[in-house]
Amino acid sequence: MSNNQFKRGELYSVINGMATTAVARRLQKNFRNAGLEITIEQWSVLYHLWKEDGLSQLELGNRTFRDKASTTRLIDNLEKQELVTRVASKDDRRINLVYLTDTAKPLQQITYELANKTMNEALQNISKDEIEVVKNVLQRVYDNLTNKDLV
């Protein structure tokens, strides 16, 4: 019997990601309570642009784990809210580089604070060691399912 055999009844709770969902919902709520009109999905894109502005849509999709269709529409919505602009690359005109606008810049500080607050709420009474194990395991799960595409 494999080392990783689950009792069937336990499977769903592992797959379900209820904790992830709960964190996302709480962060969204904290955004809303602070009067921020952005979704956490939009924020996930802004987050990567604050780290490195002017990424291509494809690269943004990779970093936020989305396919290109989802990325297209997320950026459509961000553009509608005037938080980013698309600029065709001069080297390769197939590529759209995505840049933050001045409207987006002041959101960085407040959303970082709200994300920190949310994580503190989520991680009450959970030790640093436990968090490290979780991060490590989830990374390995991700790698198990994506590095080799054997299906």
Next chain:
Amino acid sequence: MSNNQFKRGELYSVINGMATTAVARRLQKNFRNAGLEITIEQWSVLYHLWKEDGLSQLELGNRTFRDKASTTRLIDNLEKQELVTRVASKDDRRINLVYLTDTAKPLQQITYELANKTMNEALQNISKDEIEVVKNVLQRVYDNLTNKDLV
């Protein structure tokens, strides 16, 4: 400084749930490759009905971590595919009890097997102890954010 302070750059990967997403996508793919036409969201509802048939929509929503509007539409779609039927409760006619049809019953075995297969793919080289820590931490994260609704 709090015990749970994160370096900012690490925040997103924790919130994002990329591992959860990857597992869900792989399970969906495994369903599709086996010729099953159901979504994992639909499967999550069937999963609970196989454990206990005839639950109310609200109870199904609780067990699958959905609000009632989402539950309504999920069951609409399951009904369209003739996998479940709604039966008004005789005791309280506001309540819809949801029952599996004969069409749904043969799906149980094959989807359990595919879920097991998916979890084995996901959890390669991850020890039982690590899995226990992850499950325990995620449960506590969930509890931290839901037991007391202090926002």
Next chain:
DNA sequence: TTATATTAGTTGCATAACTAACTATATGTC
């Protein structure tokens, strides 16, 4: 240099999520 293949992004279609407002049934209080 022309034909073919690849790549980045968009669009159509279907499912699903959440909020808020709504309907219908039950319950509680006077």
Next chain:
DNA sequence: GACATATAGTTAGTTATGCAACTAATATAA
């Protein structure tokens, strides 16, 4: 019994997801 309140479920509106088919631009190969 009548009126207010609570509860279960539905509907409308918006955003997001994924797949597949498409366009436009670039790269490769003959």
